[in-house]
Amino acid sequence: MNALLDVILPVFLVIGMGYAAARARLFGPEAVDALMRYAQNFAAPTLLFTSIARLDLSATFQPALFLSFYLAAFASFFTAFAAAILLFRRPVTDATAIGFVALFSNSLLLGVPITERAYGTEALAGNFAIIAIHSPLFYGFGIALMEWARTRGQGLSGAALLRQIVTAIFSQPLVLGITAGFAVNLSGLPLPGVAWSAIDLIAGTAIPTALFGLGGVLLRYRPDGDYRIIAMLTACSLILHPALTYALGRYAFDLDTAGLRSAVMTAAMAPGVNAYIFANLYGVGKRVAASTVLIATALSIGTIWVWLQILP
Numbered sequence: 001m002n003a004l005l006d007v008i009l010p011v012f013l014v015i016g017m018g019y020a021a022a023r024a025r026l027f028g029p030e031a032v033d034a035l036m037r038y039a040q041n042f043a044a045p046t047l048l049f050t051s052i053a054r055l056d057l058s059a060t061f062q063p064a065l066f067l068s069f070y071l072a073a074f075a076s077f078f079t080a081f082a083a084a085i086l087l088f089r090r091p092v093t094d095a096t097a098i099g100f101v102a103l104f105s106n107s108l109l110l111g112v113p114i115t116e117r118a119y120g121t122e123a124l125a126g127n128f129a130i131i132a133i134h135s136p137l138f139y140g141f142g143i144a145l146m147e148w149a150r151t152r153g154q155g156l157s158g159a160a161l162l163r164q165i166v167t168a169i170f171s172q173p174l175v176l177g178i179t180a181g182f183a184v185n186l187s188g189l190p191l192p193g194v195a196w197s198a199i200d201l202i203a204g205t206a207i208p209t210a211l212f213g214l215g216g217v218l219l220r221y222r223p224d225g226d227y228r229i230i231a232m233l234t235a236c237s238l239i240l241h242p243a244l245t246y247a248l249g250r251y252a253f254d255l256d257t258a259g260l261r262s263a264v265m266t267a268a269m270a271p272g273v274n275a276y277i278f279a280n281l282y283g284v285g286k287r288v289a290a291s292t293v294l295i296a297t298a299l300s301i302g303t304i305w306v307w308l309q310i311l312p
Helices: 002-023 029-053 063-086 092-103 107-119 121-151 158-169 173-187 193-203 206-218 227-252 257-267 273-282 286-310
Strands: none
Touching (some): 002 286, 029 107, 029 121, 063 121, 092 273, 107 121, 257 286
16 A cells, blocks of 8 residues: 555646646647657657766666567567457558557656656666667657558658668657666766756756646547457557566566566556557547556556565
8 A cells, every 4th residue: 555655646636737737728738749749759868868978888788678579569469459450340541550558668758757666767768678679669660660561552662761760769759768767877978967967957947847737638538439449459558568577587588676676667657649640640549549548557557566565
């Protein structure tokens, strides 16, 4: 119960405050959009930049960590993708957007603050290692599959498809922040103390502003669409993905305790707003994506507490 009160509820209370402020019209839609643009385009990329620039890559980038999280993530995707086609008779484009919801956990806005509150700041190295390739890998995979599905029979060359994928990936501010962080880390480029101080000020605003803004964004979602698909996606996101990550990390790859915590807590998060953004980008599966983000975020309060009890 202490984990629920001390670790989980403060994070969701901030989301709830944003939701309540938007619902009471104390924080209008334009303000919510502006806050989320700041959080997603400036503060969060800055947080990723400073975290990766200072990360001990040799100690943090463990094959066992990546295999545990990403094998489970793609298993969750293909489970949802296959169910969408075989059980729910959706076209491949819809199935891709549906699968993406099961693939893309809210690793940054929920995973980082909850892991930090549960295990301390020093426990975040594994989270940031996962996040370092989270967006580029998943967006690259999702965009490639979606573009292939949309352009079948249109004669689009492999080079043209590759250009579309690379352009889409590197137009993401989070990816730019990650890339810049790697550039500083690997080059050893020294930055003056005053620059780091300014960077840290912006990075420190990323999580609270994003959580508050997320509450305002969730107000716009209404549970709608095929509830059987929503239930399936919620189960993939909150049960299948973290359970497979735990099993792989603990029994297959002998992941250390810190890595297991980071991998499972990241996998246990509800789908992020990016899942809806991806569906909206292609105009397919939008109602299902939006509804799953809303419902799974609410239900994750309970499932995260369960995983905190299970983890060592």
